[in-house]
Amino acid sequence: xxxxxxxxxxxxxxxxxxxxxxxxxxxxxxxxxxxxxxxxxxxxxxxxxxxxxxxxxxxxxxxxxxxxxxxxxxxxxxxxxxxxxxxxxxxxxxxxxxxxxxxxxxxxxxxxxxxxxxxxxxxxxxxxxxxxxxxxxxxxxxxxxxxxxxxxxxxxxxxxxxxxxxxxxxxxxxxxxxxxxxxxxxxxxxxxxxxxxxxxxxxxxxxxxxxxxxxxxxxxxxxxxxxxxxxxxxxxxxxxxxxxxxxxxxxxxxxxxxxxxxxxxxxxxxxxxxxxxxxxxxxxxxxxxxxxxxxxxxxxxxxxxxxxxxxxxxxxxxxxxxxxxxxxxxxxxxxxxxxxxxxxxxxxxxxxxxxxxxxxxxxxxxxxxxxxxxxxxxxxxxxxxxxxxxxxxxxxxxxxxxxxxxxxxxxxxxxxxxxxxxxxxxxxxxxxxxxxxxxxxxxxxxxxxxxxxxxxxxxxxxxxxxxxxxxxxxxxxxxxxxxxxxxxxxxxxxxxxxxxxxxxxxxxxxxxxxxxxxxxxxxxxxxxxxxxxxxxxxxxxxxxxxxxxxxxxxxxxxxxxxxxxxxxxxxxxxxxx
Amino acid sequence: xxxxxxxxxxxxxxxxxxxxxxxxxxxxxxxxxxxxxxxxxxxxxxxxxxxxxxxxxxxxxxxxxxxxxxxxxxxxxxxxxxxxxxxxxxxxxxxxxxxxxxxxxxxxxxxxxxxxxxxxxxxxxxxxxxxxxxxxxxxxxxxxxxxxxxxxxxxxx
Numbered sequence: 021x022x023x024x025x026x027x028x029x030x031x032x033x034x035x036x037x038x039x040x041x042x043x044x045x046x047x048x049x050x051x052x053x054x055x056x057x058x059x060x061x062x063x064x065x066x067x068x069x070x071x072x073x074x075x076x077x078x079x080x081x082x083x084x085x086x087x088x089x090x091x092x093x094x095x096x097x098x099x100x101x102x103x104x105x106x107x108x109x110x111x112x113x114x115x116x117x118x119x120x121x122x123x124x125x126x127x128x129x130x131x132x133x134x135x136x137x138x139x140x141x142x143x144x145x146x147x148x149x150x151x152x153x154x155x156x157x158x159x160x161x162x163x164x165x166x167x168x169x170x171x172x173x174x175x176x177x178x179x180x181x182x183x184x185x186x187x188x189x190x191x192x193x194x195x196x197x198x199x200x201x202x203x204x205x206x207x208x209x210x211x212x213x214x215x216x217x218x219x220x221x222x223x224x225x226x227x228x229x230x231x232x233x234x235x236x237x238x239x240x241x242x243x244x245x246x247x248x249x250x251x252x253x254x255x256x257x258x259x260x261x262x263x264x265x266x267x268x269x270x271x272x273x274x275x276x277x278x279x280x281x282x283x284x285x286x287x288x289x290x291x292x293x294x295x296x297x298x299x300x301x302x303x304x305x306x307x308x309x310x311x312x313x314x315x316x317x318x319x320x321x322x323x324x325x326x327x328x329x330x331x332x333x334x335x336x337x338x339x340x341x342x343x344x345x346x347x348x349x350x351x352x353x354x355x356x357x358x359x360x361x362x363x364x365x366x367x368x369x370x371x372x373x374x375x376x377x378x379x380x381x382x383x384x385x386x387x388x389x390x391x392x393x394x395x396x397x398x399x400x401x402x403x404x405x406x407x408x409x410x411x412x413x414x415x416x417x418x419x420x421x422x423x424x425x426x427x428x429x430x431x432x433x434x435x436x437x438x439x440x441x442x443x444x445x446x447x448x449x450x451x452x453x454x455x456x457x458x459x460x461x462x463x464x465x466x467x468x469x470x471x472x473x474x475x476x477x478x479x480x481x482x483x484x485x486x487x488x489x490x491x492x493x494x495x496x497x498x499x500x501x502x503x504x505x506x507x508x509x510x511x512x513x514x515x516x517x518x519x520x521x522x523x524x525x526x527x528x529x530x531x532x533x534x535x536x537x538x539x540x541x542x543x544x545x546x547x548x549x550x551x552x553x554x555x556x557x558x559x560x561x562x563x564x565x566x567x568x569x570x571x572x573x574x575x576x577x578x579x580x581x582x583x584x585x586x587x588x589x590x591x592x593x594x595x596x597x
Numbered sequence: 598x599x600x601x602x603x604x605x606x607x608x609x610x611x612x613x614x615x616x617x618x619x620x621x622x623x624x625x626x627x628x629x630x631x632x633x634x635x636x637x638x639x640x641x642x643x644x645x646x647x648x649x650x651x652x653x654x655x656x657x658x659x660x661x662x663x664x665x666x667x668x669x670x671x672x673x674x675x676x677x678x679x680x681x682x683x684x685x686x687x688x689x690x691x692x693x694x695x696x697x698x699x700x701x702x703x704x705x706x707x708x709x710x711x712x713x714x715x716x717x718x719x720x721x722x723x724x725x726x727x728x729x730x731x732x733x734x735x736x737x738x739x740x741x742x743x744x745x746x747x748x749x750x751x752x753x754x
Contacts, residue, residue: 056719056734088721091734249677249716282616287624287661289718290730323614326624328659331715345618345645347658404720406679412721444678478720482682494681498715504658587686 021307024193024314028184035185039138040100044077044122047103049093049173051084051259052252052291053413057091057108065111066094069118077122083260083295085173087160088413090133093173096121100138102145105155107133127152134158160411163430165392167400168376169416172260177295180302183263189308191382192267195274196316199382204275205231208378210386212398217243217371218446218475220397220464229358230276230368239367240272240281241343242375244296245327245334247286248447249498250478253402253414254372258285258292261376262299266322268375270308271382273320276368280321283372284339287326297324331448331502335550336369338504349506350550371476373402394420397463401477405431408438408483417462424459427481438483442566444491446475448498449555451562452488471562487584488567489574493521495559503552510553513544517560525585529575534564604629605637609644619645619655623662631667668703668710670748672696673727674741676713679720684737688724689713691738695745708749 022030038045046066050059063081070077087093090107094114097103104127106117113131121127127135127148134155137143155161166172175182183189195204209224230238242265246254257265269281283300285293300322303309311319325343327333333348340362342348361367377399381389390398397419403426404414410432417426427433427443434440440455450473453460460470467474482491500514517540520533541557548554564571573579580586608629609622622641627633633641633656642652656662674692676685696704696711703710717725722734728744 052717052719052732053721053734056717056722056725056732058734060731091722246718247716249675249681250679250720252718252720255718288730292718321615323616325614325616326621328620328624329661329715330659342620343616343618345620345622345655347655406720406723407682412723414721448678478679480679480682480720486682491678491682494676495678498677501715 021315024189027306028190031181031184034181038078038182039097042099044075044099045097046077046079046122047082047095047097047173047176048079049084049091050081050291051256052289053084053088054091054093055291059092061111062092062094062109062114065114066118069115070122073119073123075118075123080176081178082174083172083177084256084414086164086169086414086416087133087158087411089411093133096127097138098125102135102137102143102149104135104149104152105133106131159432160413160415160430163417163421163425164415165400165418166416167380167389167392168257168264168373168402169260169414170380171264172256175261177260177262178298180263180299180306183261187383188263188379189267189306191379192270192274192308193314195271195382196314196318201231201275201277204271204382207382207386208275211377211381211389212386212393212396213374213377213381213389214397214464215371216373216401216477218473220468223370223374226358226368226370227272227276230278230366233358233366235366237280237363237365238276238278239362239365240269240276240278241336241339241362241367241369242269242281242283242372243334243336243339243369244283244285244292244372245331245339246372246476247331247334247502248476248478250406250444250480251404251447251476253404253477255289255292256414257372257376258296262295263303264376264379265296265372266299266303267308268378269322270303270313270320271378272368272370272375274318278368279319280323282323282325282343282362284325284327284333284343286333287328293324293326300324330504331498332504332550332552335552338550339369340367347504349504350552352549373477392418394418394461394463396465401462401474404478405481406478407444407481408434408440408486409481410435419462419464421462422459423462423479426462426479427458431481434481434483436483438485441482441484441486442488442491444480444482444495444559445478446473446558447478448495448502449473449551449558450475450478451558452491452566453562454566457566471565473558485582485584487580487582488563488570489521489524489580490584492559492563493518493525496521496556499552499556499559503556507548507553509544509547510556513540513553514556516540517557521560524571524574525580527574527578527580527585531575533575534568534571538564601630601634601636602640605634605640609640617645619647619652620659623652623656627662632663632665634664665703668707670709671712671727671729672709672745672748673712673714673717675715675717675723675725677716677720680724682723684724687738688726688736688741691741692726692745695742696749704749706749708751709745
């Protein structure tokens with residue numbers, strides 16, 4: 021087995037051949053956003069045009085740069101030159117880009133979205149880029165500080181050498197050769213990293229529970245179930261830079277004295293699954309997974325496990341049931357997973373984003389990470405911007421930034437001159453914030469005090485044409501459909517809430533309905549085993565808090581102010597259970 | 598149904614991951630056949646040393662399992678919150694109308710299965726639908742109707 025120095029040297033050499041080897045490099049975004057925008061047809065057109073023009077070029081399928089609104093996104097880098105990006109590329113445009121830019125050497129200024137200089141933002145660029153803006157000045161990028169997403173959209177997720185050339189696995193090598201497991205754990209504690217799956221629990225403390233157990237078999241579980249509509253950042257990391265997650269999981273194993281781990285993904289998300297599986301195989305081939313990693317006495321095994329369609333499978337104890345091959349239903353706690361988890365063994369569960377930060381924390385030190393962010397919310401946060409926004413996509417910003425700036429600066433506000441009415445954050449168990457309440461600092465503790473939930477990072481914006489009662493009904497329809505059915509207050513409560521909300525949307529509600537929903541919500545919170553039932557009333561509670569008037573107009577005046585509720589509405593009444 | 602037996606056995610044995618469970622085996626069979634036949638439940642039970650009851654409990658829980666042979670084409674329309682806000686409902690209505698269905702399910706000619714999906718994962722391209730697992734972003738009722746009409750009209754497809 022090669023030493024890490026030999027592997028790193030080979031990766032570096034390959035990288036230099038790729039970027040300065042005389043061939044243009046074309047990168048196409050192929051994450052779920054790129055696929056939905058039609059990247060496959062663009063790739064076919066690029067391949068045909070290369071052949072037609074008789075040019076040789078490297079063509080790579082990369083992940084998501086975050087600028088999803090511009091997908092299909094293609095960038096062209098001539099040897100030694102800057103990357104020039106083209107957005108919303110059609111197959112015809114792709115052919116034009118190949119013949120003029122790739123073959124002819126002239127960037128198409130009228131089509132280009134922007135450029136990124138090879139030597140960083142301060143580098144002078146030549147006159148062929150006249151008229152093309154610096155992509156770092158794009159609103160979606162100016163507020164950004166990329167840690168977990170540092171390689172996303174840049175490296176080929178299917179090539180571990182590119183990850184290594186970008187500094188990957190140096191942290192693991194450093195940990196295994198220079199640091200004890202206790203020192204790695206201490207660095208994560210110093211960083212102040214908190215769980216990015218929604219609960220914001222300090223990661224170092226959680227790892228400490230597992231490290232403190234001397235059971236012979238323990239597990240690290242990485243949760244990429246990610247069923248929240250509006251959140252796709254976990255899947256985007258798997259599709260864009262799966263090795264940062266794999267390295268983070270191995271470091272978690274080293275710090276906690278654990279030898280086995282699982283990445284848990286929903287069946288059907290083929291892109292993230294395929295890339296995660298390929299990443300695990302490549303890491304094994306390099307000797308970063310398996311027995312005696314990099315010649316140390318540390319051994320570690322990682323496997324990808326799939327669940328069927330189930331939102332509750334993302335809950336930590338239901339996730340363990342699903343990995344064991346059973347129905348994804350939550351368990352009673354205590355005992356907690358750190359004591360009795362997967363297959364009855366001590367287990368630690370982290371979200372994809374949480375683990376993806378770890379390599380950079382070990383590479384640069386916990387204090388470096390703790391220097392980013394706001395108060396006890398250290399580091400960055402990845403936000404998925406969807407709905408009625410000018411720029412939809414994914415950005416990574418330092419915690420401490422104002423949500424208002426994310427929505428109006430980065431995402432460019434609401435298009436077509438319309439006004440923002442509300443945002444829905446934190447997934448279907450999260451809440452609704454009125455447009456007047458978005459002047460709020462992104463800090464786990466401030467958000468919690470304000471009753472807002474960041475959750476997994478989904479922010480869905482709705483303009484003035486949307487009805488908050490209708491959206492609340494849609495959220496509860498989701499929660500009802502996804503209730504696993506184990507606890508009757510959740511199973512029946514969700515159905516009851518949906519029945520009432522449908523009545524209100526049909527303009528047949530009665531004044532007692534609002535108190536009835538509050539009563540049902542209280543029972544669900546008190547009588548459910550997991551967050552699905554405990555938090556399931558959140559969307560209704562927050563909608564009532566900020567838009568109580570709109571509910572009353574539906575009930576008392578028999579009128580929907582936006583007229584959304586006069587159109588036929590649909591709830592997929594569950595035939596599931 | 599005898600022709601299915603070797604395919605079921607092959608799919609069950611071909612699982613490459615170390616942890617083989619009832620769920621992973623059911624997923625492998627469904628990926629191979631597009632559905633779980635009654636015989637498949639029995640085979641999975643034998644393969645995983647479980648009871649038929651235990652296998653059926655898992656199979657009936659996850660809505661992505663189906664127990665009848667699939668139609669030629671699968672159309673999925675997302676109704677997650679991101680898609681809902683930017684036009685999932687008109688899209689679903691258009692898909693129902695074009696396929697002649699009243700709710701999700703199979704067309705009587707066996708050409709098309711329509712499913713509602715809670716999140717197809719490409720929320721930034723909402724509203725999203727998928728045809729035979731290929732995602733289509735910024736879908737419109739018109740484009741949905743046209744695509745479904747094509748699928749239903751295909752010859753010998």
